[in-house]
Each structure stands twice: as C-alpha cells, then as structure tokens.
Amino acid sequence: MVTIALAKGRLMEEAIDVLEAAGVDCGQLKEPSRKLIFFTPDQQIRIILVKPSDVPTYVEYGIADVGIVGKDTLLEEGRLLYEMLDLKFGQCRLVVAGFPEKQDSWITRSHTRVATKYPNIARNYFSRKGKAVEIIKLNGSVELAPLTGLSDVIVDIVESGRTLKENGLVILEEICSISARLVVNRVSLKMKNREIKALIDNIQMVLEERKDGEVN
Numbered sequence: 501m502v503t504i505a506l507a508k509g510r511l512m513e514e515a516i517d518v519l520e521a522a523g524v525d526c527g528q529l530k531e532p533s534r535k536l537i538f539f540t541p542d543q544q545i546r547i548i549l550v551k552p553s554d555v556p557t558y559v560e561y562g563i564a565d566v567g568i569v570g571k572d573t574l575l576e577e578g579r580l581l582y583e584m585l586d587l588k589f590g591q592c593r594l595v596v597a598g599f600p601e602k603q604d605s606w607i608t609r610s611h612t613r614v615a616t617k618y619p620n621i622a623r624n625y626f627s628r629k630g631k632a633v634e635i636i637k638l639n640g641s642v643e644l645a646p647l648t649g650l651s652d653v654i655v656d657i658v659e660s661g662r663t664l665k666e667n668g669l670v671i672l673e674e675i676c677s678i679s680a681r682l683v684v685n686r687v688s689l690k691m692k693n694r695e696i697k698a699l700i701d702n703i704q705m706v707l708e709e710r711k712d713g714e715v716n
C-alpha cells in the first residue's frame with residue numbers, strides 16, 4: 501500500500517482532480533467529512549489529510565510515501581525528500597513587497613524588518629543578497645505588517661495581486677515561482693518502487709494530456 505499525504509486547504513481540490521485523472525479513486529474525499537484517513541476501494545492507496553506545512557514532515561519520516569504540497573512549503577521546511585513532479589497547479593509567486601515609495605530606499609536601509617510566514621526562505625534570500633534583516637514571523641494577514649508599522653517589507657505569496665493592491669502595497673522583488681509538487685520519501689522510492697513509479701507515470705500522463713489540451 502502507498503500512503504499519500506495531501507495538503508488540506510487551497511491545493512486539495514486540484515490535487516484530488518489530478519489523482520482521480522491518474523486512476524486513484526478519491527470519491528470519499530469529496531464528501532463533507534472531518535475524517536483524516538481514507539482508503540481507496542481497492543485498499544491499494546491510503547490518503548491522509550495534512551496541514552500544508554506538515555506534509556514534508558510526514559513524507560520525510562516515511563509516514564507518507566508520497567506528498568502533494570506547494571514549493572513554498574518545501575523551500576521553507578527544507579526536509580530531506582525527493583521532489584519528483586511539478587504538478588503545475590497552485591501557481592503563484594513568492595515576492596518581497598512593500599509601499600511603492602520604498603521601491604528604491606528599502607534596499608539601502610541599514611535595518612530592515614521583514615514580516616513573513618516564511619522565515620527560512622526570507623533569511624536565505626536576504627543572506628544570499630548580503631543584506632542584514634530582522635525577520636518577524638507571522639502566521640497570516642502578512643500584508644498588515646507594513647500597514648501598521650510592524651515591518652518595512654513582507655515576503656509573501658502573490659497570486660492575483662489583489663491583496664497587495666487593496667492594501668496599497670507593490671511587489672519590490674520577485675523571489676521565485678511556486679506551484680504544487682509531488683514529493684516522495686527517499687526510502688519508499690526504493691522499497692515501493694513499482695507502485696510509486698506507476699503512480700508517477702500515470703500522473704505524468706495526466707499532466708501531458710493537460711499540456712496538449714492547452715496547446716490545442
């Protein structure tokens with residue numbers, strides 16, 4: 501049996517769509533429920549529903565053989581696992597954002613406060629740039645930090661850009677593009693190679709079909 505850890509929340513619906521298209525019967529997950537563990541009718545696959553930031557942990561420890569989670573979470577958690585597929589959904593960008601008037605001045609400030617849900621990504625990014633910053637970890641509504649004076653800038657996800665715009669903030673720098681990824685436990689890839697490879701091949705076929713659909 502292969503266990504798949506699915507990130508609850510924003511990514512879940514599209515993750516289920518991909519799995520179903522790849523032949524994994526996720527029918528039970530579509531019913532309203534508070535259950536966290538599901539089995540496909542053939543008992544070949546177990547699906548566990550995990551908070552997004554915990555998916556890499558479940559996969560690294562081998563509780564889950566496979567995980568579906570955002571690249572932002574993978575970068576932040578820095579767990580030891582194999583990233584096998586870019587699933588192409590959940591697309592957004594990780595950026596540094598702040599007030600438009602900070603566009604030129606913030607980078608030369610000697611003391612910059614950065615509020616973010618992603619302290620590790622932010623720390624790595626600014627240290628690569630050789631800029632000393634103070635990181636303030638928040639758990640949500642990160643755009644509030646510059647508005648209230650808690651920070652000078654933020655490191656956060658931008659999808660449509662609406663949240664930034666409605667709060668008078670702009671993108672100052674782009675860090676990287678983000679999308680959902682399929683990750684695999686390092687031991688599982690060897691021990692359950694046949695099952696995991698079959699799953700990955702099926703998902704890859706779904707992704708190819710979707711790509712062809714976009715072109716035509």
Ligand SMILES: Nc1ncnc2c1ncn2[C@@H]1O[C@H](COP(=O)(O)OP(=O)(O)OP(=O)(O)O)[C@@H](O)[C@H]1O
Pocket residue numbers: 507508509510511551552553569570571572573590591592639657658659660678679680
């Ligand atoms: N507009 C968006 N905002 C945030 N994440 C997005 C967006 N679009 C796509 N994503 C992706 O969806 C993933 C899950 O986001 P979601 O909002 O469900 O959880 P979370 O913010 O990590 O966790 P929680 O809400 O439990 O604190 C993110 O890690 C990111 O990869």
Ligand SMILES: O=P(O)(O)OC[C@H]1O[C@H](OP(=O)(O)OP(=O)(O)O)[C@H](O)[C@@H]1O
Pocket residue numbers: 639640641642643656657658659660661662663664
């Ligand atoms: O560019 P947009 O389309 O506006 O999307 C970006 C917003 O979505 C996310 O927040 P989320 O909705 O997850 O809420 P949170 O602030 O509680 O993390 C992210 O942190 C931004 O605030």
